[in-house]
Amino acid sequence: MTTTSPTGLLTGIADLVPELRALYEDLHAHPELSFQEVRTAGVVAERLRAQGWKVTEGVGRTGVVGVLANGPGPVVLLRADMDALPVEEKTGLPYASTARGTDRDGNDVPVMHACGHDMHVTCLLGATGQLAAHQDAWHGTVVAVFQPAEEVGGAPAMIEDGFLDRFPRAEICLAQHVLPSPLGYVVTRPGPVMAASDNLRVRLHGRGGHGSVPELTVDPVVMAAAVVMRLQTVVSREVAGTQTAVLTVGAIHAGTKENVIPDTAELLINIRSTTPAVRERVLGAVERVVRAESAASGAPKDPEIIPLAAFPVTVNDPQATAVVTTVLGDVLGRDKVLVTPQPFTGSEDFGIFGDALGAPSVMWYFGSLPAAVFQGLSPAELMTNGLPDSVPTSHSPLYAPDPDPTILTGVTSLLAAAAHWLRP
Numbered sequence: 001m002t003t004t005s006p007t008g009l010l011t012g013i014a015d016l017v018p019e020l021r022a023l024y025e026d027l028h029a030h031p032e033l034s035f036q037e038v039r040t041a042g043v044v045a046e047r048l049r050a051q052g053w054k055v056t057e058g059v060g061r062t063g064v065v066g067v068l069a070n071g072p073g074p075v076v077l078l079r080a081d082m083d084a085l086p087v088e089e090k091t092g093l094p095y096a097s098t099a100r101g102t103d104r105d106g107n108d109v110p111v112m113h114a115c116g117h118d119m120h121v122t123c124l125l126g127a128t129g130q131l132a133a134h135q136d137a138w139h140g141t142v143v144a145v146f147q148p149a150e151e152v153g154g155a156p157a158m159i160e161d162g163f164l165d166r167f168p169r170a171e172i173c174l175a176q177h178v179l180p181s182p183l184g185y186v187v188t189r190p191g192p193v194m195a196a197s198d199n200l201r202v203r204l205h206g207r208g209g210h211g212s213v214p215e216l217t218v219d220p221v222v223m224a225a226a227v228v229m230r231l232q233t234v235v236s237r238e239v240a241g242t243q244t245a246v247l248t249v250g251a252i253h254a255g256t257k258e259n260v261i262p263d264t265a266e267l268l269i270n271i272r273s274t275t276p277a278v279r280e281r282v283l284g285a286v287e288r289v290v291r292a293e294s295a296a297s298g299a300p301k302d303p304e305i306i307p308l309a310a311f312p313v314t315v316n317d318p319q320a321t322a323v324v325t326t327v328l329g330d331v332l333g334r335d336k337v338l339v340t341p342q343p344f345t346g347s348e349d350f351g352i353f354g355d356a357l358g359a360p361s362v363m364w365y366f367g368s369l370p371a372a373v374f375q376g377l378s379p380a381e382l383m384t385n386g387l388p389d390s391v392p393t394s395h396s397p398l399y400a401p402d403p404d405p406t407i408l409t410g411v412t413s414l415l416a417a418a419a420h421w422l423r424p
Contacts, residue, residue, distance in 0.1 A: 009137050010130075013415075020123075023043075027122065032083065034150075035061050041064050068132060073140025075143060080124035080146055081117045081120055081150035087111070089397055138422035154349060163356075169359075183369065192313045192315050192316075194347050196279055199269070203264055204264060220299075227267065227290055244342070245273045328417065350363055351363075
């Protein structure tokens, strides 16, 4: 396999880390919820313009796209997601978020970059700066995509907003995501790399009344509790041990006072699956359980099962993944590039860009925590055995990447991977 040396694009990256860390801390301290990334998008657009990129804002509501053409050659798409989560930060960092926002249901919630999207934005802006500053080291066109609302419809929204016609059509799509794994390592795999995701809102209907006379009511709280417990058997009893699925009830909303039985209860459900057959089986089981428990409770009205965002399995193109694996091994060290035997059960909508463009795509994951926190376990052992309970995972209020080395790995990885296609 022949790859192109990215030496020119990697020149001086370490010297940029202090400036990029300041950017990261600013983004971390000012997180914004999905489709509300107005400030973040403004920071991105301003920096891209200062670097010399052609910038389009408001793509898919709050997305930003930068285009830098540098002579004939392939078109490479690089993506970073921008949104944060309704999580209250508890890291105690000097740049910890104290931000609050309004979620899609109108609730006032805390906001935190608990999934590292601020790191993704920082690394891509570091890469775009290098691409603009070292145009003698590459030829072609780069489309830098700063996407809103990862997992909440951001990629589909950008596609629906004319992305395919408004911007150069990429021949390869590349993206990365931080992991709560050891610094300096990257992980990927060919083929399915992340699970499909289905999100459901379930509304259960009861008959409200006074808490002192429950016999005159149909209690939707009890109904919801029965549904939650029964759903725990779907994966354990209806999905084979050789297959993969995850079912999570992430929220329950019901009632306003301790002595009032409400009319309704609402569940928010997330399902992850890695094959179409398992996805269909789990979705069918959820509907069956919800309807059966509702009927068993004597509900006066059928439950409502409302699909929210849904995304297919994220699939890495095998040939392009082999290229990326080789290139990253060249710049990071062969022992620093790992291939996971199984797809991650997390989900992504990044693959929608490649599917829509008819182009191969590759996603990889890079470590963000010091080796000391993993209790002596090697990265290979962590892939096999999982994380120790003491390690804060993504979406935890305690998750805090170590900025400088994570930024260095992220910028280096993006540029090294892109350089293979952006041959002088």
